[in-house]
Amino acid sequence: MDALTVGYDVYEIRKQFPVLKRELKGKPLVYFDNAATSQKPQVVIDALVDYYSNYNANIHRGIHTLAEEATAAYESTREAARMFIGAGSVEEIIFTRGTTEGINLVTNTWGRANIRRGDEIIISTLEHHSNIVPWQMLAEEKGAIIRVIPITENGEIQLDEYYKLLNEKTKIVSIVHASNSLGVVNPVKQVIDAAHRTGALVMIDGAQSTVHLDIDVTALDCDFFAFSSHKLYGPTGVGVLYAKKEILEAMPPFHGGGEMIKEVSFEKTTYNDLPYKFEAGTPNIADTVAMKAAFEFINSIGKENIRRHENDLLRYGTELLKNIKGVHIKGDVEEKVSVISFVVDNIHPQDLGILLDNQGIAVRTGSHCTMPLMQCLKINGTTRASFAAYNTREEIDKLAKGLEKAIKMLS
Numbered sequence: 001m002d003a004l005t006v007g008y009d010v011y012e013i014r015k016q017f018p019v020l021k022r023e024l025k026g027k028p029l030v031y032f033d034n035a036a037t038s039q040k041p042q043v044v045i046d047a048l049v050d051y052y053s054n055y056n057a058n059i060h061r062g063i064h065t066l067a068e069e070a071t072a073a074y075e076s077t078r079e080a081a082r083m084f085i086g087a088g089s090v091e092e093i094i095f096t097r098g099t100t101e102g103i104n105l106v107t108n109t110w111g112r113a114n115i116r117r118g119d120e121i122i123i124s125t126l127e128h129h130s131n132i133v134p135w136q137m138l139a140e141e142k143g144a145i146i147r148v149i150p151i152t153e154n155g156e157i158q159l160d161e162y163y164k165l166l167n168e169k170t171k172i173v174s175i176v177h178a179s180n181s182l183g184v185v186n187p188v189k190q191v192i193d194a195a196h197r198t199g200a201l202v203m204i205d206g207a208q209s210t211v212h213l214d215i216d217v218t219a220l221d222c223d224f225f226a227f228s229s230h231k232l233y234g235p236t237g238v239g240v241l242y243a244k245k246e247i248l249e250a251m252p253p254f255h256g257g258g259e260m261i262k263e264v265s266f267e268k269t270t271y272n273d274l275p276y277k278f279e280a281g282t283p284n285i286a287d288t289v290a291m292k293a294a295f296e297f298i299n300s301i302g303k304e305n306i307r308r309h310e311n312d313l314l315r316y317g318t319e320l321l322k323n324i325k326g327v328h329i330k331g332d333v334e335e336k337v338s339v340i341s342f343v344v345d346n347i348h349p350q351d352l353g354i355l356l357d358n359q360g361i362a363v364r365t366g367s368h369c370t371m372p373l374m375q376c377l378k379i380n381g382t383t384r385a386s387f388a389a390y391n392t393r394e395e396i397d398k399l400a401k402g403l404e405k406a407i408k409m410l411s
């Protein structure tokens with residue numbers, strides 16, 4: 001069934017993920033916590049081992065062979081990342097520790113240089129804490145004001161309300177592309193175009209969208225775009241911040257240190273060219289190198305094929321879960337990535353999570369780092385099942401059965 005619906009053999013894909021052979025509490029692992037972090041294919045693990053086994057060296061500085069090989073591998077990931085998100089130039093690709101660091105880089109550099117007392121920063125109700133707190137810290141420091149786009153009860157942003165928030169004081173709009181808590185995909189192109197018409201910049205939090213959707217930052221015309229490798233089958237501890245070249249050129253650096261400079265004297269330092277101006281110190285070379293293997297893994301299956309497969313899982317799972325008495329799906333909308341977030345009448349998500357874990361099913365429970373969203377929805381949290389390229393309908397059947405069993409036990 002799965003193999004027929006998806007355009008690739010999901011069971012062949014599963015073989016490439018060593019952890020999927022694991023058992024949990026005597027049952028085959030069903031891993032549905034992909035929105036928190038995805039599992040890693042053997043090619044990504046091999047790339048890490050190969051780097052440390054064969055050409056570990058510090059980059060950019062050495063003239064010896066290992067340093068040249070490590071530098072070439074590191075820089076070839078930058079080109080792969082550029083292509084993966086449709087950026088115009090590798091100068092616009094900054095390696096970071098992940099989405100969180102990408103957003104903090106923007107608030108600390110562009111933000112500190114450009115935000116003044118009374119300026120307005122727009123975010124949405126759907127944001128992850130990492131796209132709220134850095135802006136709050138900046139706003140507090142500068143005396144700026146945070147405005148929040150409201151959502152409907154289905155978790156869709158209210159565009160008409162957003163348009164009303166935009167005014168000449170708006171300096172930046174920072175918004176999540178796909179919600180980690182609900183899976184809802186925001187109409188970011190409309191958000192960006194409207195912001196630009198009023199002269200504001202736009203930052204997109206691509207932590208959840210980059211693995212599922214085709215990303216073309218040039219066509220989107222966003223000013224900043226951040227994502228993390230670990231949510232797209234790559235290693236933890238590395239990610240990308242994209243920003244338009246002219247904006248990066250005008251921005252002050254983030255961290256000071258080696259690599260980000262051209263010349264240093266005690267009187268004066270000149271900064272390096274892009275993108276190195278924003279990459280102080282020895283970076284996470286191994287994980288950056290292995291991130292390229294993750295891009296290649298996704299490209300080898302094809303994002304379109306993965307999306308078709310995940311949409312099939314999403315539709316199938318939504319129907320199954322909806323029909324279980326007491327289960328209510330949050331964010332059950334047309335435009336979403338493969339996340340099913342739900343509450344169950346009179347049952348705490350954490351209790352549910354523990355009983356599902358006992359059945360070998362890994363889901364996430366709680367507020368998913370979106371406490372303001374939970375407050376808006378008037379719930380204390382959800383249980384979230386999020387799907388990846390390697391998940392199957394059979395696993396969703398297990399979730400549905402496991403859920404029924406857990407609900408019976410807890411009722």
Ligand code: PMP
Pocket residue numbers: 035036097098099100101128130131176178179180205207208228369
């Ligand atoms: N934004 C969203 C929407 C996320 O889902 C996450 C990760 N849960 C982040 C930002 C932060 O990403 P990271 O922890 O990889 O920096």
